[in-house]
Every structure is written in C-alpha cells, then in structure tokens.
Amino acid sequence: MVEKMPGAVKMVEDMGKQLQSISNEIDKLSQKNEIEEERAIKKDVVLFFSFDVVNSTSYKTVNYYGWAQVLNLLFKELREEVCNKIKGSEMWRVLGDEAIFIIKIRDEDELREYINKVFKIMVSTIYKLKKGEFFNSDNNFNLMKLQNILSLKTAAWIAAVNDVGDISNKRILQEDVDNIFERYQSQEGYEIFEFLGNDIDTGFRIATQTQDGRMVLGYDLAYLISQKTESLSYLHIITYKKLKGVWKDKLYPVIWYHDPKAYLEFYKKEIQLQDSFTFDASDESELIKEYYENRDIYKTGKTIHDVRMYTEVYFALNKILQDRGLAEKIDNLQQLIKDAIFDHARYIDPELMQVHCVAVCFKRDEAGIKILVAQRQETRERHRGQWEFGCAKAVIDKSIAQRIKEEYKQDFNIDIEPVIDVNREIQEPIPIALYQIDHTNCMNRTCKKDKGIITLAKIIGDYKLEDFKMTSKHKKVQWVEESDLANIKSIFEKQVPDFEQTLKKSFEVIKSL
Structure with missing residues (x-):
C-alpha cells in the first residue's frame, strides 16, 4: 500500500478549491452575459403618431416662393407642441409633408392620455391655421395668410419593437421578432435610424385612411384604449378596407378617434363626429360616404351586413379579436406594457458622443x-x-x-x-x-x-x-x-x-x- 503524503493531499485539495472557484466565476460571468443579452433584446411597446399636411401641393402651387419657410415653421411648431405636451417623445423623421413621432409606452392609461393629446394638438394647430394665428409672426406672411388652405390629418399605431443592435447576433436571429429598430452608420459621425417590421408597415397603410381634421388608429391601439369607457366613446368605425400586405389582404377596420371636448377651448362647445362633417361631406369624401352607407340598414350590397360591426365598437373590436386570432398578440402587448421599466434611453440619438x-x-x-x-x-x-x-x-x-x-x-x-x-x-x-x-x-x-x-x-x-x-x-x-x-x-x-x-x-x- 502506498502511503499518501500530507503535502500532496493538501495540494490536491487546494487545486480542487481553485478549480471550484474558477468554475463559480465562470458561472457568474455566464449568468451576467445571459442577463445582458436578455436586456439587450427586451421589447418595448412604442407608440407611433404622424401629422400629415393637407393641401400642401395646392398651397405650393399658389405660393410658389416662400412655401418652404411656412412648412418648416409648421413642422417646428408641431415639434415644440409635441415635446411640451408629450414628455419623452422623439421625432423619428420627416417624410415629405409628414412628420412622424415616437414614444415608449409604460402604462395603458398613459397610452390613452397620449392619444388624446395628439388629437388635441391636431385640433389646436388646425384652428391656428384656419384663423390665421399661425402666420402672426415677425415674418412677412400676409399674402400666404390670405391664401392659406393648409390643414392636418393624423394617424397613430403601436408596435412591440426590439432594439436589435447588431443584427448578426445569433440570438437575435433566433428570436421571434416582428418589428426591429436598427441604427445604420452612413459615414463617420452620422447615423440613420430605422424601424422595420409588420406593424410598422401596417401603420403606414392605415395612415392613408384618414383625411383633413381626422385621426385614424391602428386596430391594436384602438383595442387597448377601448378598455376605458370614455376612450371607447371616442372610437368610430368608419368602414372596412383591404390594405395591401395587412392581415393577408383581409378586411381591416378603419377606426377614427374623435374627442368632442377637444373643441371646447376654440369653439366654446363640444362637437360630435357627425356634427363636424360638412353638409356635402359624403360628396367630397368616399370614407364619409361609406360611414353613412354602412349604417343604413336598408342599404344593399354592403360587404358586411351586421350593422353592429359599425355601430357597436366594443362588439366589433372583440369580434375581430376572436375571428382574426389576435388575443395572444393583444395579451403580449399588455404584458410588455405592464412589465416595462421607465428609462431615459432614447431611440433617436443623433449624438455619437456626449x-x-x-x-x-x-x-x-x-x-x-x-x-x-x-x-x-x-x-x-x-x-x-x-x-x-x-x-x-x-x-x-x-x-x-x-x-x-x-x-x-x-x-x-x-x-x-x-x-x-x-x-x-x-x-x-x-x-x-x-x-x-x-x-x-x-x-x-x-x-x-x-x-x-x-x-x-x-x-x-x-x-x-x-x-x-x-x-x-x-x-x-x-x-x-x-x-x-x-x-x-x-x-x-x-x-x-x-x-x-x-x-x-x-x-x-x-x-x-
């Protein structure tokens, strides 16, 4: 029998402790990396809302010189209004005559508040344009004030967004990601910020289903804010349309948001949706024409015959939820909002160094x-x-x-x-x-x-x-x-x-x- 030397035994024990210590540190680092990766791909629910200038083409034709200055000031005022009224919002981009803003959502009540504020900003800006108050500045806009035909239309939608960072990250590629945010470095010191995905595309599609003085909402957004009675009363289903690439080209609800109380400050009275239409609105607008026809129980040839799909918004939204299999998606959005942590990190950060x-x-x-x-x-x-x-x-x-x-x-x-x-x-x-x-x-x-x-x-x-x-x-x-x-x-x-x-x-x- 070979007798073990006490020194050798102690050496083996020390080596074992060192190996165990190293193993523990590796485990800690692994756990830390997993936490960091999980944090890196955590989704945010983002509200997108846009203001589109109405009649800009006609305005440019009449005011051949100087219209760029007017539109620039209009977008500047919109940006200031949004930043003052909706803290934490960011301007994503200006596309032609349309300005698009974003903000992270941390609470469903907060979401309803934001939508109402966006609508009020639209109403107040239109009032200033129509009354000529927007042109009351040091700039010589007298002629353009007389020839003013400008107005606004608005759209809003939501999306669960992953800030993917490095798109080559294998874990990112394995994730079930519908919408992503990516930064592209176009050249040294400059970056391009881009949102991509199904819900982003849907937002741009539904934005075509609004008009002067109206605000259209995406279905997901409308469903979430409809859970409060007052917000539900502000929702109106105008019609149903097949939007290219949305819901596999099946009918999609065109939902307008209208708060009668938003007009009190300017017109000294509440204005209901139907009262806001001009007497010849059906002749001027196909959407408003469909709005009335869809509510006519004697009208034949309608695509959807159940009048409740137009007149009972809560019923319609839940019927769509069931028929389109959207319950899981809505539950996921609500859970993401519930789990959201407030932070000051911004998506659109043009500063490469602070x-x-x-x-x-x-x-x-x-x-x-x-x-x-x-x-x-x-x-x-x-x-x-x-x-x-x-x-x-x-x-x-x-x-x-x-x-x-x-x-x-x-x-x-x-x-x-x-x-x-x-x-x-x-x-x-x-x-x-x-x-x-x-x-x-x-x-x-x-x-x-x-x-x-x-x-x-x-x-x-x-x-x-x-x-x-x-x-x-x-x-x-x-x-x-x-x-x-x-x-x-x-x-x-x-x-x-x-x-x-x-x-x-x-x-x-x-x-x-």
Missing part, C-alpha cells in the same frame, strides 16, 4: 466643508440607487458653466457658481478629473464612449436638504464632511465608480482655493 459635466457642489460653514451628494432612482438605466454628485450635459449653444447652473437648479433646486479659471480669456469651470462611460444607447453592439469632466461649484445661499424635491433622476440628497471619508463605504454602500476618490480629490482642491 460630454457629461459633473459639478461637485460644496459649501463652507462653521463646521467646515460640506459636499452635496445625491442618490439615483432605482428606475435609472444605469447605476440604480447609487450615490453620485449629479450631472449636466453640454450643449452646443451654451457655455459649460451656464449649462451646469441651469441643470443643477432644475434637478436639485439649488443655486451654484462653478469654480472658474479667472486667468483665462474663455472662463469655464476648472476640471479636477476626467472620466468616460458607455453611451446611453449602447446595447449589444460595439459601444461608444461618452466623455465626462468633474468640476467644483460653490453653493450660493443657505441651501438645506429639505429644499430638494424628489425627481425621476434622484430620490434624496445628503451632506458629506471630510470626517466621513474614513467610513465612506459603510455610509454609502452603493456608489458610482470613483465616488470615494472624487470626494477625496474635491476636499483637497476646495481647501486649496
């Missing part, structure tokens, strides 16, 4: 130097719940110092004065450190890096912690004194990278000022 500007805000009192730190909300896309110093983003038309003061006032209700290098002709904050982070829209593609500078800013006035009001970015703030540095990891368990080092450096520089 410059982040961190200001370490401080004050001096009888107790010494105090630095203000803030805890990020758990809903943030990155560094959830971690402690940081706040951040502003540089913009082209403002100085870094001005931008920092504005954004910190907005985020923390605080007045600050950045520490400036007064010896330089261009007076900007003195950087005490530099850093870089992954770009906001980095998913599973090769990631771009945003750059950041860390500066100091003196707090103006007697700022108190209770002056802070919780926002979507931060949930609370706290003071840090130099004596806290010894226990900083236990005081602030969750920290952004270089949090402790930034505090130490800041105290050193502040004392030397």
